[in-house]
Amino acid sequence: MKTKKSFHVAAIALCTAGTLLLAGCGSNGNSGNSGTNDGGTTAAGSPSSAASPSQADSKKETVKLTMWGGVPAENGPQEAVDNWNKLHPDIQIEYVRFVNDDAGNLKLDTALISGQQVDLYMNYAYSTLEKRVQAGNALDLSSFSEYDIDDKMGSAASAWKMDGKYYGVPTKKGGTYVWLNKDMLDAQGLEVPTDWTLDDMRDYANKLKSDKVWGLAEGDYFFAQSINSSIMKQSLEMTNSDGTSAFDNPFTVKTFEVYLDMMFTDKSMMPHTEQITSKPALDQMFVKGETAMLFSTEQIFRTTNNLTDFPRDFKVALAPAPKVTADQTDYIYNGGLGDVLSINPKSKYKDEAWEFVKWYADEGMLPLAKGGRLPSSKDLDADEAVKVMFEGVEDTYDLDSVKRVLLGADLPYALSQLDAKTSSDFQVVYDKVFSQKLTPEEGSKELARIHNDNLKAAAK
């Protein structure tokens, strides 16, 4: 076992060095994205700073734990950690931020596998947690029986179970929504939608667009939302009962058609391929009034709540994600519980880490509400979180619609468990459909073909 571990550490060191080999990409290519923002190297690279258990026992030395998370420290995590540190002088937590993208997750995985000090870390996608569980880097929480995750977080937590076990505690709830510039809606005499379809959204975008304003903007990730939402009820793995791909269906075709019409017929939405090469900051487009609607998650609170850096003079309203068709009964909204906090099995201080996990879930994460994160634990008062969320900026929101969608609506939520490779391969299909190289029907069939190929490869 020791030899195996040594191999891994050596191999990781070599692969890291190998990245320098690979076309000199290390400095120019991807690192630019994460840059110094995630700044985890120094903190994570100092495992020796932690006291050994024996020392801790004998001298009651301070235990130092490191928690890795994707939210910028200033958007709540640092305050949460500071609060804990004040309450627990004997267990000090240091927060290390990693950017939740491929490069950032690679950094965390490298730290986990190479034995750097990562005691606690956040997972934001099922597929990344799954990889970490398979690699033995997430602690099975079954042994901590005094805390009933299902009872605290509700039945939605079970979406994060693997083989019937929890390897992390989901700490927040959220979903995908359509953010609206209320002033622009009012100017056109449009109501804030409460239950709408893709065609309605197209109609809104068309009415709201103008010379310098797009009707709607959304990131690549959101094309999949309507498509996935029409399949998730039958299977979170997005398959039919016979195990084949479920992507080739009329809802997929309809989704492609509506988006194509918005991009090329109405011109109410920036063409997808232009967007991926122009790389506009969508949140900022929204607060600057360059798009009337934004399909996104609660993460935009980071921008809409920050009136200093992103001043705006309009009210923000909120609508749920649109269904594909009005009579669609099996539509499942994308969302549910997230921010899954796991413990590294190699941590020397698993019990202390567990104490922190419970505290964080039940009360500690409240400062993160400012950035739009609603706690999922029943012990944390939702009204309190909402108060923190809108403190000082209440007047800049249409609070009725925001609260209705975030808190009030009892909508069915779920998260797809599609594997990372298929999701990545689908990007090519979206590119082809939205550059009109494939028709919506062909695109629908191509999604299914790719998914089926990957299902077959995985079964081997």
Add this chain to the structure above:
Amino acid sequence: MPPFFIPGKDGDPMSWMKRQRMLGYVFIAPNVIGMTVFLLVPALFSFYLMFTDWVFSSGRGPHFIGLDNFRRMVKEELFWISLKNTLLVMLPVPVAVIIGFLIAVMLNNRVYLTKTLRAFFFAPYFTSGIAIAFVWMVLFQPSEGPINAFLRSAGITDPPRWFSSPDTAMIGMLIMLTVGGIGYNMIIYLAALQDISTELMEAARIDGAKTRHLISKVILPLVSPTTFFLLITGFVGAVKGFGMIYAITQGGPANSTSVFSIFAYKQAFHFYEMGYASAISWTMFLLILLISLLQWWGQKRWVHY
């Protein structure tokens, strides 16, 4: 401790030589150690990995799978797209060499603003590749970029969508890489042109050679070692090219700008398939080796030392 550079007390020249050698090793040690740790050992390790199924994040060690990675690779459409694009990105190399040569010849003669023009053409070389990539992104922006604005004003109602379309993204890349390569070639040629004796040029002129004869019969043969150097390093650089393409399109849209290095990078750092990525990287290495050997073999016919 006696200094390395003076003979030992006993005056033994061999002892002095030994110290000189040691001093040499000390000087090259940082580089040798760095090269070994960061280049040689990882390269050898990746040679081993390409015959395995090692997935970085799996927690399992590598298993020997023979040539399965190569079998899988040739079955993938993306491999063939990447191969085609990798060969395509070699095209700008000779074009940039020719343009760089012509500009160097022009600037080597007395023209106005020689120094300014030299700096202008060389600017892309000393500017960060990523910064250049972002400038090209703006230039080629389909709806508001200056290039399409010019094309529209010239009467083209539906100009290319450049990096935004799978049909034209690669053309945009080739233009960018060509322009980007000119400055370096020009500077190297300028240095080579300085070495051509003026007597030789004058003698040719007295013999009645016109400018085109001077260029084709005197200058070109004399700078042929430089041309060979620029072509061989240019092709190697082109095949390894990654940063600028990745910064603009990440290999898209629809994989239309995927080259070997991006193909390998995605397998390694998106899917953590280190075994498979090693196989792709070594295929890229073999391609570079083959191209370099072909050039080496061909140079005997046209390079004059």
